[in-house]
Amino acid sequence: MPKSQLELLVLYQDIQLMLYDAEEQKKMGFQVEGVEDLKIALSEMEETIQTRYIRTYERLKTRYTRPIAPVSKDVCLGCFATQPTSYKARAWSDKQIFTCENCGRILYWIH
Amino acid sequence: MNLNELVGYFKDDLFLPEIKADTKESVLEELVEPLLKNDIIKNKRVILETLKKRETLGSTGIGHGVAIPHCRTLAVSNVQLVVGHSEQGIVYKSMDGEPVHLFFLIVAPPQEKSNLYLPILGKLVEMLRDKDLRKRLQTIHDFNEFVTVFQGG
């Protein structure tokens, strides 16, 4: 099943965080293989995610460790601001990507 | 992360004064045991698999008799540090091939709000670069002695 842009972004964030962990450990002197594989995976993903989403993500990345925040019961778990109820349905049906009105993080609905 | 903050993560319940295991695999198992005993984890399987996986990417035996096995895992909800000591040393496939006398196991959840995993790891590595400290830690017998020596006493 092809992944939605949001799913890809979430995956992108995961791999970026893994890569960050691995590179920090290398700086400390640990041996960590597989760093190159993570980099390749990231650049491959950059081809499949729309440029405007990557741009939004990278802009947020300068402010937050995790630019994508889960939403639970209409609350952004990045900053705990309540989101308009209409977002959820639209995010599911149109596969549209929404950002939090308060903190700007990209939102994904966990239920 | 300063020294006092790091020392705050050392716990008497998570300290092994003399490791009984004699292989790399059994050491990891013994280091995880206190987490189970103190109800921090529900079972050892997931965490052990992840730790072993991490070792396949490169030994966490950083040389000079020190190993810092570490991983992120859903098995814990907070950063945890287990310290183990072995007088005679254990063969661990370290970077320098030397047996390991001091073990620092660090486990942290994948999504960690406090963001302490890397700072703890970094501070430990920094402290353990001190040859004198490593030497003094090799001869400790109990938790209080360990903490005192670690703090430079």
Ligand SMILES: [Zn+2]
């Ligand atoms: Zn928010």
